[in-house]
Amino acid sequence: MVPIAQRPRNGAPRLESRPPNPGTLGEYQQTIARFLEQKAHAFLIVDAAGDRPIGWCALFVSDVPNRRAVLSVLIGEKEYWGKGHGEDALRALIGYGFHVVNLHSIELVVRDDNARARRCYEKPGFQVVGGRRQAVILGTRKSDLLLRDLLAEEYVGSSPIPD
Numbered sequence: 001m002v003p004i005a006q007r008p009r010n011g012a013p014r015l016e017s018r019p020p021n022p023g024t025l026g027e028y029q030q031t032i033a034r035f036l037e038q039k040a041h042a043f044l045i046v047d048a049a050g051d052r053p054i055g056w057c058a059l060f061v062s063d064v065p066n067r068r069a070v071l072s073v074l075i076g077e078k079e080y081w082g083k084g085h086g087e088d089a090l091r092a093l094i095g096y097g098f099h100v101v102n103l104h105s106i107e108l109v110v111r112d113d114n115a116r117a118r119r120c121y122e123k124p125g126f127q128v129v130g131g132r133r134q135a136v137i138l139g140t141r142k143s144d145l146l147l148r149d150l151l152a153e154e155y156v157g158s159s160p161i162p163d
């Protein structure tokens with residue numbers, strides 16, 4: 001018997017884990033344009049004090065009849081992490097999703113070992129509803145992914161009322 005690693009692969013590429021992606025200003029600007037092409041509700045996050053774009057957030061409507069969407073948010077500039085910008089953006093986007101788009105449920109996936117993100121999502125009330133073990137490989141580190149969701153009636157706290 002030939003060990004799996006030595007079997008001919010018939011030209012199929014061997015999969016490698018991607019390196020960590022730090023996220024640059026240019027990257028998230030391009031990302032927003034791509035999301036808008038996909039008909040997502042996508043927004044640039046701007047630091048009001050410095051009037052500087054620092055990230056993006058988006059809602060992807062995944063199930064129209066059941067009013068469900070997937071949320072994604074990134075503060076691309078590391079120096080702005082942990083200063084409340086993520087929570088502000090999240091609450092503005094949740095308010096927009098529930099009040100303007102009329103969503104019933106918003107879901108997201110987050111790495112289990114990302115304590116900052118976990119805390120940021122727990123505050124408005126996102127609950128763990130499932131997961132995938134070792135679904136993210138960064139170098140030698142393998143992390144679980146958790147699926148969280150938030151129903152409109154469960155939302156904790158307030159959102160800026162969108163115009």
Ligand SMILES: CC(C)(COP(=O)(O)OP(=O)(O)OC[C@H]1O[C@@H](n2cnc3c(N)ncnc32)[C@H](O)[C@@H]1OP(=O)(O)O)[C@@H](O)C(=O)NCCC(=O)NCCS
Binds near residue numbers: 086110
């Ligand atoms: C995840 C992300 C959106 C959160 O935004 P943020 O502006 O950094 O977060 P906030 O400052 O609004 O909130 C972070 C919360 O976590 C807490 N926190 C920060 N670092 C923490 C840590 N190491 N352990 C536990 N809690 C931590 C903060 O104290 C704060 O909670 P508090 O308001 O109760 O004090 C942002 O950090 C980001 O985009 N990071 C890079 C990409 C990423 O990690 N994405 C998640 C994909 S899984």
